[in-house]
Amino acid sequence: MSKNEKYDSILAKWLADDLTANEKSQLQESDSLDDLEFVSNEISSWSLPAMDIEKGLQDLKQRQLDSSKSKIFSIAPWLRIGAAAAVLFVAYIGWDHFLNTQIEFQTLTAETLFIELPDGSTMMLDAQSTASYNKKEWNKERKILIKGQAYFEVEKGKTFIVETTNGSVTVLGTKFNVKTIKKDFKVDCFEGKVKVKSNAQEKIIIKNEGVKLEVGSLNKISIQASSANWMNGFTMYEQEYLMNIISDLERYYPIKIILPIRYKELRFTGKLINTDQNKALEVLFKTMEISYFIDEKGNVTFE
Amino acid sequence: MSNAISVCEEKVFNEIYKSQAEPLRNHLYYKCGNIELAEDLVQDSFHKLWEKCKEIIYNSVVGFLYSISNNLFIDKKRSEKVSLKFEKTIIEKKETDDPFFLLRTKEFNNKLEKTISQLPEGQREAFLMNRIDKLSYSEIAKRLGVSQTAVEKRISKALIKVRDQIEEFKNLGL
Numbered sequence: 001m002s003k004n005e006k007y008d009s010i011l012a013k014w015l016a017d018d019l020t021a022n023e024k025s026q027l028q029e030s031d032s033l034d035d036l037e038f039v040s041n042e043i044s045s046w047s048l049p050a051m052d053i054e055k056g057l058q059d060l061k062q063r064q065l066d067s068s069k070s071k072i073f074s075i076a077p078w079l080r081i082g083a084a085a086a087v088l089f090v091a092y093i094g095w096d097h098f099l100n101t102q103i104e105f106q107t108l109t110a111e112t113l114f115i116e117l118p119d120g121s122t123m124m125l126d127a128q129s130t131a132s133y134n135k136k137e138w139n140k141e142r143k144i145l146i147k148g149q150a151y152f153e154v155e156k157g158k159t160f161i162v163e164t165t166n167g168s169v170t171v172l173g174t175k176f177n178v179k180t181i182k183k184d185f186k187v188d189c190f191e192g193k194v195k196v197k198s199n200a201q202e203k204i205i206i207k208n209e210g211v212k213l214e215v216g217s218l219n220k221i222s223i224q225a226s227s228a229n230w231m232n233g234f235t236m237y238e239q240e241y242l243m244n245i246i247s248d249l250e251r252y253y254p255i256k257i258i259l260p261i262r263y264k265e266l267r268f269t270g271k272l273i274n275t276d277q278n279k280a281l282e283v284l285f286k287t288m289e290i291s292y293f294i295d296e297k298g299n300v301t302f303e
Numbered sequence: 304m305s306n307a308i309s310v311c312e313e314k315v316f317n318e319i320y321k322s323q324a325e326p327l328r329n330h331l332y333y334k335c336g337n338i339e340l341a342e343d344l345v346q347d348s349f350h351k352l353w354e355k356c357k358e359i360i361y362n363s364v365v366g367f368l369y370s371i372s373n374n375l376f377i378d379k380k381r382s383e384k385v386s387l388k389f390e391k392t393i394i395e396k397k398e399t400d401d402p403f404f405l406l407r408t409k410e411f412n413n414k415l416e417k418t419i420s421q422l423p424e425g426q427r428e429a430f431l432m433n434r435i436d437k438l439s440y441s442e443i444a445k446r447l448g449v450s451q452t453a454v455e456k457r458i459s460k461a462l463i464k465v466r467d468q469i470e471e472f473k474n475l476g477l
Contacts, residue, residue: 011462012455038403039465043415043434046389051325057317060346064353110370112358233360254448275363277448296425296453
């Protein structure tokens with residue numbers, strides 16, 4: 001820490017009454033604490049008008065009642081899908097025009113979205129992910145395109161296909177999770193049976209099994225959990241490349257991590273939480289014994 | 304797909320509103336200086352929380368609210384000039400041995416107000432969240448999505464600027 005940074009820290013601690021008597025007297029000598037104390041106390045005595053909480057709550061309830069009628073989708077009109085299907089973009093909310101068009105979903109950083117599909121199947125879309133399907137065609141073929149990560153619970157019926165840039169997942173009726181972020185591709189099965197096609201390879205997995213695309217090879221793995229961990233706020237990693245972990249962190253937190261090339265191939269095993277930025281970064285980098293800096297804009301850099 | 308505490312439950316949602324609405328409003332006010340806008344943004348943010356209540360894990364609620372309100376704020380941002388006004392009770396002590404008795408005035412407090420309004424947004428937010436809403440540095444860090452060290456730095460810089468107003472005020476002979 002530079003001299004200035006150290007001073008900032010001491011001053012902040014003084015304000016929070018967090019200094020030892022010794023530190024305090026040292027500060028007293030070099031600075032006029034009386035002035036600081038005066039202004040900080042003056043400002044502490046200010047207030048803002050109280051907010052009418054009851055009224056606010058009532059207004060909210062009314063707004064909720066008003067919007068309950070229409071189904072709400074989260075749509076990003078500027079998103080483009082490179083898939084083969086023709087795409088029509090919808091910018092409305094809650095209209096029956098949807099029956100003839102492509103339905104799009106997009107989640108932001110740290111956001112998740114619960115989606116009900118026309119046949120009663122459901123999916124949970126994780127942060128910074130997209131999903132899209134054709135409502136009109138759903139009766140003939142249940143096909144959905146995703147990017148990012150999503151957990152599915154599929155009703156028994158016609159073949160259900162999840163398409164991604166890394167491969168496709170075909171199911172009949174089951175519970176499974178698909179993770180497809182850049183070149184990272186993983187499918188976990190929690191119930192039923194799933195067929196995964198990727199890179200000219202095919203694997204069928206059942207409950208408690210998963211597949212992972214590693215260096216072009218689709219490999220079977222066994223999984224511990226009974227449901228997708230990310231929905232419970234954390235991710236378990238087993239010898240995972242730091243590069244892939246960074247991608248996940250950037251989906252859950254508003255940060256940007258510029259990892260030096262020498263760290264890209266390092267692997268981490270452990271549990272990272274998705275709901276506490278400081279804790280997640282600390283656990284990851286402390287375990288790897290890498291020191292990092294994070295600035296006010298959320299940029300993470302290393303020595 | 305179940306969490307221990309469901310944000311969709313009315314009792315839970317109401318509790319969140321009762322404890323978080325005002326600090327959130329204040330935080331937005333520190334950013335823009337417009338009480339109506341701040342309150343509108345609070346309502347919009349909570350409406351979004353309600354819409355997505357099935358997907359937000361209880362522990363992520365505060366983070367979600369601050370993140371969403373920040374995004375909504377950026378959309379609605381109007382002018383850059385911010386002018387904050389606070390309610391004050393100024394007790395003018397008449398003791399002759401009070402070194403600050405010249406400063407316990409409306410004029411000096413208004414000067415402080417102006418100085419704070421002119422601080423960079425980051426410093427202004429952190430400083431006021433600590434002084435007015437009495438949030439700890441770690442709570443502020445979590446809400447703003449920055450490190451505690453960054454919070455300490457912002458508050459320290461703000462404090463120094465505010466303190467310097469004493470010299471200025473005295474020098475101007477007011």
